[in-house]
Amino acid sequence: MEKAIFKRPESLYETPFHYCPGCGHGIIHRLIAEVIDEFGIRERTIGTAPVGCAVLNYDYFNFDVCECAHGRTPAVATGIKRVRPKSVVFSYQGDGDLAAIGIAEIIHTALRSERITAIFVNNCVYGMTGGQMAPTTLLNQKTQTTPFGRDPKKAGFPLRVCELLATLDGATYIARTALNNPKNVLKTRESIKKAFLTQIEDVGFSLVEILSPCPVNWKLSPVDSIKWMKERMIPYFPLGEFKTPFAK
Amino acid sequence: MTERVIVAGFGGQGIVFMGHLLCYVAMMEGKEVCGIPSYGAEMRGGTANFALTISSCEIASPVFSNPDTAIIMNQPSLDKFEERIIQNGLLVINTSLISREIIRSDLKILRVPATEIASQIGNLKVANMVILGAYVNKTRVVALETVVESLPSILPEHLYKFLSLNSCALREGARYATRLTTDNHQL
């Protein structure tokens, strides 16, 4: 008898992703779906759809999803989790949603140690609105609203979210990973697993920041984007676990 | 029967507590009642006041310009409310803190050295209960016993150690009022 060794996770619909070529969202969706399948929690998972490129993620996720106002995703997730404490609730947020307009919500959700998991997709740019500066846009990086490159005197410095949240007592599992090579993709999957486990085991708040490519708005080819991640993003946003309840 | 009362004094003299207690007592006696702490433009200058209406029928407006009775704990409040009391209305004053003469000649006046009596009992803070006891005893708007019985419902639990002090002050005020003779200007 033949045995399938690679198949579509049950937590994903059979719908092709609409994301741009080289975008990381498809990979992240799949990793989340795989982890949910692995834990067997699809029927008690409630996800969120943020304002941004992933707003239609419920077209792909085969479980309950709640669309949220920009930045309020962790507050909405809090409301859901408090009503359904046995559910597994995760927020899916971009860098604008989490680190700009919703920075208060993510900080206070972490401080309350809400039993939710935040999946934070950091691609250093606002994707859906056409490539404006994000709070995580690197210095000198050109965007639609920093056409001469991000100048800290005018536009401030990039925000390191994991380092910030790791200072909070309520934050339990905080990790940063990247999608720049298969090894790091697998590490990302491991981190997502640990983050969900932190919630399932009722230990506390968990967040995985995933450095993700956005070739279209970076105006680079997918291959050059991967290079840019390694040379520019990762040095500024170092990978690793900043806080963990698990033995190393 | 409708009695509109203003209770006024410094913040910290237990004005709102007096108002709250009186509301509760009226309710326990099955009367219609409506009370409101200082509001709007009146909320200034460190003075506190509480307006309440006790009635045997439905109360339309909780807001009124002219009280039937003013219970006045300090001089600034007297300055503010003396002219507002209705013709031939009742003025209850804390003479310990009010030295000036009453200007109006039509008012019935109940003079209670509330702060002094409270001090004799052992705590200045219960001057509010002294004057309340005097007012209730003289007007019988509610029964003194209901006021005493209602204290535990209004006093916060962490202040229960002062329950007997408060009821003692109410009774002392009532006793003082009984001794006062009634003539044109004094109840």
Place this chain on the structure above:
Amino acid sequence: MKGNEAIGEAAIRAGCRYYFGYPITPQNELTAYMSKRMEEVGGVFIQAESELAAINMVYGASAAGGRAMTSSSSPGISLKQEGISYMVGAELPGVVVNICRGGPGLGNIAPSQSDYFQATRGGGHGDYYTIVLSPSSVQESADLVFLAFYLADKYRNPVIILGDGFLGQMLEPVEFKNPAFGRLPRKRWALTGAKERPPNVIRSLYLKEGVLEKRNWELSKKYERMKKEVRYEGIYLDDAEFIVVAYGICARISKASVLLLRAHGLKVGLIRPITLWPFPSGVIKEVRDKIKRFFVIEMNLGQMVEDVKLAVEGRTSVSFYGRPGGGVPTPEEIYKVIKDGKGYF
């Protein structure tokens, strides 16, 4: 009991188990009350980091099928408008209490009716309505909370309770009567986990051409059904030559003025809208032809007066008298306005 506390207790008795708030005067007693009572009944109380977070927690709790509520006062309600708009878009029930204070800006903490337009015209972005209930006593504050939760669930739409600082701070006896409303449908749309059913999605985004237009037409049919919930109190309408229209605490004060005017032989009636949206235009249309003048009394610069004028349709005169910025009229003041036969405009 204080109005604010009565609202809290009524919410608990109406089965609300999720309250999310942020301190602001003059509604703080309500938030404090909920922090204590939710603990006692095993419910959830969160002091959120902002009004934005609080209303979005309501959004999430409601999406998950819970009976949820938030409360605030005018400046905070402005912040909550984002969430209220999303709740209408996603058809989520919920109760929002506005203990209104003076504005614009930080204004003051005195009672006001300055948020009538905001409440009755949707309030946030988009094109929508919410039911707006206006109590005028502590008892009615409690009664309308029960009704608010029922109507919110019935129509899958947020319901606003528009009080003011006076009602919130006022002490009156109150009895909690949990009325028997009709049966509500099960919340099959709620996010409970996709077990033995296809996934549920709560959303307000409809990008495809024409889809949102169609949906908004569907929602408009719902708003039409909501209009049947109109409620008002009418006093002395049968023989009235003049009618005072006022709501909330202003109606209580006006009622005393009407009684005073009646005692002086003037045939004055009172219409007190209990639902501000839907507005009780029907009763005004019924009586308008025999009324010499409507007097609209509000604690603002004149907002509900526009709804009265829309209902009167120019058939008779409408005058307005208002006290903006935290002013509270007295019965004698209103008496004089009507006796003299003219308002501010």
